[in-house]
Amino acid sequence: MKSHNPMKKHFQVIAFDADDTLWINETYFRASENAFCQLMADFMEPSLVQRVLFRTEVRNMALYGYGVKAFILSMMETALEISQNKLSGELMAQILTLGKEQLNKEVMLLEGVEKVLQQLEMAGQKVVVVTKGDLLDQERKLHKSGLDRYFHHVEIVSEKHEDNYLRLTEHLGVKPADFLMIGNSLKSDVLPVLNIGGHAVYIPFHETWEFEKTEQKVEHPHYAELEKVSDLINWLGL
Amino acid sequence: MKSHNPMKKHFQVIAFDADDTLWINETYFRASENAFCQLMADFMEPSLVQRVLFRTEVRNMALYGYGVKAFILSMMETALEISQNKLSGELMAQILTLGKEQLNKEVMLLEGVEKVLQQLEMAGQKVVVVTKGDLLDQERKLHKSGLDRYFHHVEIVSEKHEDNYLRLTEHLGVKPADFLMIGNSLKSDVLPVLNIGGHAVYIPFHETWEFEKTEQKVEHPHYAELEKVSDLINWLGL
Numbered sequence: 001m002k003s004h005n006p007m008k009k010h011f012q013v014i015a016f017d018a019d020d021t022l023w024i025n026e027t028y029f030r031a032s033e034n035a036f037c038q039l040m041a042d043f044m045e046p047s048l049v050q051r052v053l054f055r056t057e058v059r060n061m062a063l064y065g066y067g068v069k070a071f072i073l074s075m076m077e078t079a080l081e082i083s084q085n086k087l088s089g090e091l092m093a094q095i096l097t098l099g100k101e102q103l104n105k106e107v108m109l110l111e112g113v114e115k116v117l118q119q120l121e122m123a124g125q126k127v128v129v130v131t132k133g134d135l136l137d138q139e140r141k142l143h144k145s146g147l148d149r150y151f152h153h154v155e156i157v158s159e160k161h162e163d164n165y166l167r168l169t170e171h172l173g174v175k176p177a178d179f180l181m182i183g184n185s186l187k188s189d190v191l192p193v194l195n196i197g198g199h200a201v202y203i204p205f206h207e208t209w210e211f212e213k214t215e216q217k218v219e220h221p222h223y224a225e226l227e228k229v230s231d232l233i234n235w236l237g238l
Numbered sequence: 239m240k241s242h243n244p245m246k247k248h249f250q251v252i253a254f255d256a257d258d259t260l261w262i263n264e265t266y267f268r269a270s271e272n273a274f275c276q277l278m279a280d281f282m283e284p285s286l287v288q289r290v291l292f293r294t295e296v297r298n299m300a301l302y303g304y305g306v307k308a309f310i311l312s313m314m315e316t317a318l319e320i321s322q323n324k325l326s327g328e329l330m331a332q333i334l335t336l337g338k339e340q341l342n343k344e345v346m347l348l349e350g351v352e353k354v355l356q357q358l359e360m361a362g363q364k365v366v367v368v369t370k371g372d373l374l375d376q377e378r379k380l381h382k383s384g385l386d387r388y389f390h391h392v393e394i395v396s397e398k399h400e401d402n403y404l405r406l407t408e409h410l411g412v413k414p415a416d417f418l419m420i421g422n423s424l425k426s427d428v429l430p431v432l433n434i435g436g437h438a439v440y441i442p443f444h445e446t447w448e449f450e451k452t453e454q455k456v457e458h459p460h461y462a463e464l465e466k467v468s469d470l471i472n473w474l475g476l
Contacts, residue, residue: 063341065374069307073334076314080331089323092330096315103301135373136303136396158374 008237011199012174013152014120017183018131018138020205021229023145024108029071030207032098036075039094043082053078054210061211065158067134072099103137107144110205112230117150123238128153130168130181132160132188160188162196169198182232185212194220201226201235246475249437250412251390252358255421256369256376258443259467261383262346267309268445270336274313277332281321291316292448299449303396305372310337341375345382348443350468355388357471366391368406368419370398370426398426400434407436420470423450432458441467 019025033053037046044052057074064070075095079087120127129151131138138156142148153172157164169179176197183189183202190200191214199222218225226235257263271291275284282290295312302308313333317325358365367389369376376394380386391410395402407417414435421427421440428438429452437460456463464473 063338064307065372069302069311072311073307073337076330077334080327080334083327085327085331087327087330089318089321089325092314092325093318093323096311096318099311100301134303135394139396156373158377 009235010178011125011180012178013126013128013169013172013180015128015130015155015168015179015181017181017185017189018129018142019133020184020207021110021182021189021203022113022129022147023110023141026205026207026209028102028105029209032071032075032102035098036079036095039091039098040079040082043086049078049082052082056081058211065134066132067137068099068103069134069137071102072096075099107141109145109147110229112228114147116229116232117147119233119238121150126152128155128172130155130157130160130165132157160185160192162192165192165196165198169196182229184208186216186218187212187214190218190223191216194218194222198222200224201232203227203229203231247473248416249363249418250416251364251366251407251410251418253366253368253393253406253417253419255419255423255427256367256380257371258422258445259348259420259427259441260351260367260385261348261379264443264445264447266340266343267447270309270313270340273336274317274333277329277336278317278320281324287316287320290320294319296449303372304370305375306337306341307372307375309340310334313337345379347383347385348467350466352385354467354470355385357476359388361476364390366393366410368393368395368398368403370395398423398430400430403430403436404434407434420467422446424454424456425450425452428456428461429454432456432460436460438462439464439470439473441465441469 016022033050036053037049040049053075056078057071060070060074060077064073072095075098076092079091079095117127127150129142133156135156142154155168169176180199180201181189181193184205185208186202190202193200202218202223202225224235226232254260271288274291275287278287291313294316295309298308298312302311310333313336314330317329317333355365365388367380371394373394380392393406407414418437418439419427419431422443423446424440428440431438440456440461440463462473464470
């Protein structure tokens with residue numbers, strides 16, 4: 001019989017971010033980006049190509065949103081800009097192929113993820129996913145991951161702002177104070193959740209897209225940083 | 239005082255499709271497609287370009303899904319295929335511009351839509367939206383439409399299959415028999431809903447994308463076809 005743990009934390013709902021929290025994502029974006037910068041090397045030095053691409057992605061964010069399709073479109077636009085429309089059809093076709101290959105990538109779970117989900121399931125914990133990005137692509141990754149069965153609910157949002165989290169907690173019938181979000185982005189997974197009165201655990205991934213970076217240091221009674229997802233079980237006191 | 243109408247139909251939830259049911263959509267796709275076929279006229283006869291584009295879209299459907307970003311990517315792929323990679327950078331840039339222009343189009347409500355939503359609101363009817371396509375683009379259109387306030391819930395799905403409708407009715411806490419779906423696609427808005435025991439009203443739009451066409455004739459006690467959205471009020475007996 002398991003003894004009562006006085007340090008046990010209880011949350012009605014625990015929500016996981018998906019990309020770079022459950023599975024590898026940024027690594028694939030960086031690989032496509034590097035391949036793209038190499039493809040463009042005849043026109044511009046690769047590190048500069050990367051700067052122009054980032055600027056294009058930020059400029060297109062409001063129109064295209066997150067996800068691989070948006071990324072392909074921004075690579076195309078960058079390529080045309082950098083080459084002053086001198087891009088060959090072969091190069092454009094290679095950019096399209098980069099995108100398709102990325103969409104078809106395997107889903108590689110981060111270490112310890114499945115075990116943690118199993119332990120939460122055994123503890124009777126309600127667990128959900130909150131991810132932003134492309135609807136179809138995120139659904140496909142979740143399906144490929146084999147993790148679907150652990151999640152009571154999957155929420156795919158166009159942005160992770162405070163109002164999205166508020167709507168989600170309302171929808172799940174949970175008070176923010178009983179809601180814990182776990183993710184690798186301070187900007188998307190931590191700060192907006194703390195701002196609505198929720199709890200957040202930050203588990204950094206070794207790569208972070210510049211757009212998700214924030215200078216802000218977080219100090220908050222509802223906040224913790226863990227090194228890896230498997231540390232969660234101890235932290236929860238399970 | 240309004241007298242009791244013995245013909246009054248009652249549904250716990252009435253769901254509207256969005257594209258070509260609440261607002262014009264297909265017209266914009268057809269306009270971009272025509273512009274694209276003209277851009278490609280030096281390589282191939284426009285009506286043939288259209289055939290190749292459709293084939294490309296269908297081939298990419300599982301990977302890209304619905305929506306404008308998928309459409310732009312398929313146009314680019316078609317252009318490269320048709321030109322055997324001899325496409326000029328100027329033409330590629332024009333294709334990207336076609337896509338951006340389409341994403342920035344105004345939202346034009348179909349005639350009578352707002353009045354019907356007002357009447358349903360006055361009748362205390364719970365109304366939701368069920369639409370497929372790109373998350374961000376559909377949210378943006380809903381916001382631009384000014385109709386957000388009429389909807390209790392907005393569901394954006396990657397596909398409109400039976401399991402999506404079942405999940406939605408469960409989520410809304412409504413039995414399929416108390417659920418009415420209204421839309422312009424027999425394939426997406428009518429047949430799957432009838433198959434799970436729901437009710438469906440078909441309001442054809444004058445343009446239908448080939449992918450949404452079905453040869454099937456519908457005869458079902460839970461089915462009706464109306465000419466325009468404003469006929470709904472009479473049909474409901476309100």
